[in-house]
Amino acid sequence: MTTPAIETEGLSKRYGETVALERLDLSVSRGEVFGFLGPNGAGKSTTINLLLNYAKPTEGTASVLGYDPWNEVVECHRRVGILPDRYDTYDGLSARRHLQLVRDTKRATDDPEALLERVGLADAVDQPAGEFSQGMEQRLALAMSLVGEPDLLVLDEPFTGLDPHGVALVRDVVAAEAERGATVFFSSHVLGQVQVVCDRVGILHRGRLVDVGSLADLRSKLDLGDDATVEDVFVDLTADSVRSGEGVR
Amino acid sequence: MALPRWFPLARNEARILLTSKGPWALAALLVLWAYRPSYIAWDGLGPDMTVGFVQTTATIVLPLGALLLSYRSIVGERRSGSLKFVLGLPLTRTDVLVGKVLGRSVGIAVPVTVSASALGLIGLVRFGLFSPLRFLAVLLATHLYVLVLVSLATAVSAVTTSTVRATGVVFGVVFLVLTVFWKLIASRIYSAVSGQAANPYDAPADGLLFALLRVSPDRSYRVLTNWILGVGNSGASYDAVITKLQTPTSISVFVVEAAFETTPVPFYLHEVTGFVVLVVWLVVPLGVARYLFERGDLV
Numbered sequence: 001m002t003t004p005a006i007e008t009e010g011l012s013k014r015y016g017e018t019v020a021l022e023r024l025d026l027s028v029s030r031g032e033v034f035g036f037l038g039p040n041g042a043g044k045s046t047t048i049n050l051l052l053n054y055a056k057p058t059e060g061t062a063s064v065l066g067y068d069p070w071n072e073v074v075e076c077h078r079r080v081g082i083l084p085d086r087y088d089t090y091d092g093l094s095a096r097r098h099l100q101l102v103r104d105t106k107r108a109t110d111d112p113e114a115l116l117e118r119v120g121l122a123d124a125v126d127q128p129a130g131e132f133s134q135g136m137e138q139r140l141a142l143a144m145s146l147v148g149e150p151d152l153l154v155l156d157e158p159f160t161g162l163d164p165h166g167v168a169l170v171r172d173v174v175a176a177e178a179e180r181g182a183t184v185f186f187s188s189h190v191l192g193q194v195q196v197v198c199d200r201v202g203i204l205h206r207g208r209l210v211d212v213g214s215l216a217d218l219r220s221k222l223d224l225g226d227d228a229t230v231e232d233v234f235v236d237l238t239a240d241s242v243r244s245g246e247g248v249r
Numbered sequence: 250m251a252l253p254r255w256f257p258l259a260r261n262e263a264r265i266l267l268t269s270k271g272p273w274a275l276a277a278l279l280v281l282w283a284y285r286p287s288y289i290a291w292d293g294l295g296p297d298m299t300v301g302f303v304q305t306t307a308t309i310v311l312p313l314g315a316l317l318l319s320y321r322s323i324v325g326e327r328r329s330g331s332l333k334f335v336l337g338l339p340l341t342r343t344d345v346l347v348g349k350v351l352g353r354s355v356g357i358a359v360p361v362t363v364s365a366s367a368l369g370l371i372g373l374v375r376f377g378l379f380s381p382l383r384f385l386a387v388l389l390a391t392h393l394y395v396l397v398l399v400s401l402a403t404a405v406s407a408v409t410t411s412t413v414r415a416t417g418v419v420f421g422v423v424f425l426v427l428t429v430f431w432k433l434i435a436s437r438i439y440s441a442v443s444g445q446a447a448n449p450y451d452a453p454a455d456g457l458l459f460a461l462l463r464v465s466p467d468r469s470y471r472v473l474t475n476w477i478l479g480v481g482n483s484g485a486s487y488d489a490v491i492t493k494l495q496t497p498t499s500i501s502v503f504v505v506e507a508a509f510e511t512t513p514v515p516f517y518l519h520e521v522t523g524f525v526v527l528v529v530w531l532v533v534p535l536g537v538a539r540y541l542f543e544r545g546d547l548v
Contacts, residue, residue, distance in 0.1 A: 054336055055546035074254065074339045082337035088329035090261075092268055097261070098334075104257035105338040144334065 003066035005030050005152050005183035006051065011060035013046050020046040022207045023060065028185055028200075030151075033178050035194040036187040037234060038204035044187035045085055047204070048156045052082060065152055078106055081150035083141050085157045085187075091130030095121055095140050098129060099147060108148030115143040120169060134161035142173065153177055155186035159193050171197050195230040205238045254340055255348030262352025266318060267359060275314040276360035279306040280367050285488075286376070293480060293491035296379040299372025301487040303365045303387045304474045307394055308486060311361065312428045312467065315398040319353045320419040323406040327547060342543045346407060346535065354399045358392045365391070386477045393524075394470040397531045398423070401466075404538035408545075431465035432484075432503070449501035452508040456515035462503055463522060466530045472523030481506050482520050 006028040013021040021043040028034045038044050049055040051064055053073050062069050067076035089098060099112035116125050119139040124132070129140060138161045145153055158170045174184050174197050188194055194201060195215055202212040211218060218233045219226065266272050283305035290298040323346075326332035335345055365388050372379060402419050409415040426434060436447035439458045447458050463469045468484025475483055481490040482505035493502040505518055 049546075049548050052337060054333065054548040056544065073341055074344075077337060077339040080337075082333075084330065084333035084337065086330050087333045088326075088331040089334075090265060090331060092265055093261070097264070101257055101261045102334075102338065104260075105254070105340060141334075 002030055003063065004028055005032065006034075006062070006064055006185060008047075008051075008062040009060055011047070011050060011062055012058050013043075013050060013055065014058045019207045021050070024209055026202060026209060026212070028183060030183055031178065031181055033174060033184045033197055033199045034186070035198035035201040036185065036204060037189070037191060037194060037201050037230070038187075039189055039238070042204040043207040044189075044204055045156060046207075048085075048154060048187060052077075052080075052084075052154065078148070079151040081145035081147065081153045081182075083145040083153075083155040083158055085160065087141060089129035089132070089137055089140060092128055094126045094128055095132075095143075096125050098140060098144055102144050102147040106148040110147050115146055116140075118146070119143045119173070120165075135163055135166050138162055139166065139169070142170065146173070146177070149180065150182060152183045152185065155184065157188060158186055159188060159190050167193060191230045191234055201230065203234060203237050210237045253344075253347075255344040255351070258335065258338070258340065258345065258348030259352035259355070262322070262349055263356040263359075266353060266356025271314075271318055272357055272360040275310075275318070275357075276364045278310055278314070279361065279364035280371075282306065282308075282310045283364070283368055284371060287488055289492055289495070290488045291376070293495075294478065294487070296372070296377040297383055297478065299369060299376055299379045300383045300387050300478060302368040302372060303384065303391060304471065304478070304487055306361065306364055306368070307391050307470055307474075308467075309429070311391075311395070312398055312424060315357050315395050316402045316419050316424055318357055319399045319402040320406055320415055321412060322349050322353055322403050323542075324409050324412050324415045325406070327410070328412060332547060336547060342547075343539050346403065346539055346542060350396070350400050350403045350535065353403065354392075354396045357395050357399065361391060361395060362388065383477055387474050390470065390473050390477065390524075393527055393531075394466065397466050397470075397527050400531050400535045404534040407538045407542040427465045428467040431468060432462065435461040435464065449503055450498050452503050454509045454512045456518055459503065459505055459508070459518050460522075463518075463526060466527055469523040469526035469530075472520055473527065474523075476520035476523065482514070482518065484523075 004027045006026065008024050008026045011021060011024040024047060036044050050057050051062060051069050053069050056070060064076050065079050069076055095116055096112045099115055103110050113125055116122055119142050121136060121139050124136060129137065132140065159167050178184055200212060200214050203210045215230060219228050222233060222236050224232055224236065283302045285305060286298060290301055294301060369384060401423050405418045406415050439447045439461050443457060445453055452458065463472050463484050471484045471486060475481060475487055475490055478487050480487045481494050483490045483503060485502040489500060489502045490504050492500050493504045493507055497507045505514055
């Protein structure tokens with residue numbers, strides 16, 4: 001068996017007294033579409049920041065595609081596609097230039113125009129990103145994450161700023177990438193989008209992983225009906241952890 | 250040979266600068282600022298006065314411009330979030346620093362070269378053929394100085410979390426202390442340490458004073474370029490050095506030859522120290538920044 005796409009053990013991040021992430025044990029298999037859910041401030045972005053070497057952990061270990069995410073950044077990022085949250089593009093550079101930067105650094109051979117066409121920006125190839133709407137910017141960022149056929153896609157809140165067409169596009173892209181064999185790890189607080197695309201979800205609340213499993217697993221475990229949505233599961237799990245306070249797991 | 254990993258990032262940085270107005274406005278300003286023919290410079294240098302113009306570009310205007318164009322390169326992207334794309338690339342954080350510094354430096358060195366060429370052309374037409382070797386050597390020294398300035402600003406940019414603090418350190422320390430007021434500050438430090446006055450009209454023949462004076466990148470750049478021009482061993486501008494050596498008491502300028510008339514000049518005041526000091530300013534702050542930047546949280 002190959003190494004998991006993502007594996008963490010006791011991964012923790014504290015800022016002074018504030019606990020952003022507490023002893024996260026998580027394993028995401030190759031080829032899986034994994035949804036990382038939780039309200040704002042639950043620790044989703046903290047986890048992603050740690051996995052992408054934007055931040056260093058206080059404690060714990062992690063491996064991304066079998067690499068140490070903090071000491072083997074080059075090898076690791078060459079195979080990872082990243083759509084960050086709360087980013088900004090370069091106002092003066094065209095969409096094409098953005099993709100060329102990623103392609104050339106990854107030593108990939110993708111055609112920028114083909115990638116932009118895939119995300120519905122075929123008309124804006126040479127337009128400066130400074131003129132883009134929020135939705136267009138998000139599509140550009142999605143295209144940047146697809147450069148070089150990554151083995152792992154990390155999408156942080158990919159539905160942000162998108163209209164229904166954009167949301168459908170992200171879902172299609174995730175499905176196509178999974179079909180190709182890529183692992184997709186994404187975070188979201190927009191729960192409705194998640195059940196359509198995910199094999200498994202992990203629910204994070206107040207820096208702790210509350211539960212992990214397929215939606216069906218979680219439903220049966222929580223004794224919810226078959227028509228229970230991810231919202232119901234989510235509310236049930238996080239309400240429980242609110243009641244019992246610390247130490248759910 | 251494969252290109253280094255940071256090359257696309259550096260090219261991107263250079264492109265961002267070269268497709269914006271700032272560097273070209275700087276280029277125009279440098280020509281207007283540095284074209285200063287004078288009888289004293291002509292007496293001292295002849296047609297090589299034109300090479301002196303290139304040195305003048307690096308006084309005040311170029312440091313200010315280079316710092317302005319690079320002090321936000323990392324802290325600004327950290328605030329806006331575009332740094333997340335860069336950090337998501339297959340690059341170490343050190344690669345990111347190197348790519349930023351080299352790319353920005355090229356983005357400034359190109360307009361500087363254009364200004365120098367314009368000055369060279371004007372000088373060629375008006376004052377005749379200058380030494381092309383000296384011209385090239387001073388231009389290269391100017392590029393080194395640009396690299397030092399960009400590296401200093403990027404180092405500060407990489408280790409601060411607020412744009413305001415970066416602005417304060419870059420303009421308060423690098424520009425005001427090390428560039429504009431260093432002569433005054435070095436003189437004060439010297440007086441405090443030695444108990445002797447540092448009178449620039451009649452400077453003491455003390456190696457400590459002159460060593461302190463060339464600690465700043467600005468003055469060491471001029472020590473190096475005055476050496477290339479052959480006007481004298483000093484961190485002052487070439488025309489001030491020429492004036493000083495002709496009429497020593499007329500001008501408040503520190504020149505080694507004027508102070509050490511009867512005593513031997515210490516070896517550490519050799520003009521090559523200008524180059525050494527620049528290299529130290531290039532390597533040390535960036536090295537410290539690299540150490541901190543590799544370890545910190547960047548979001």
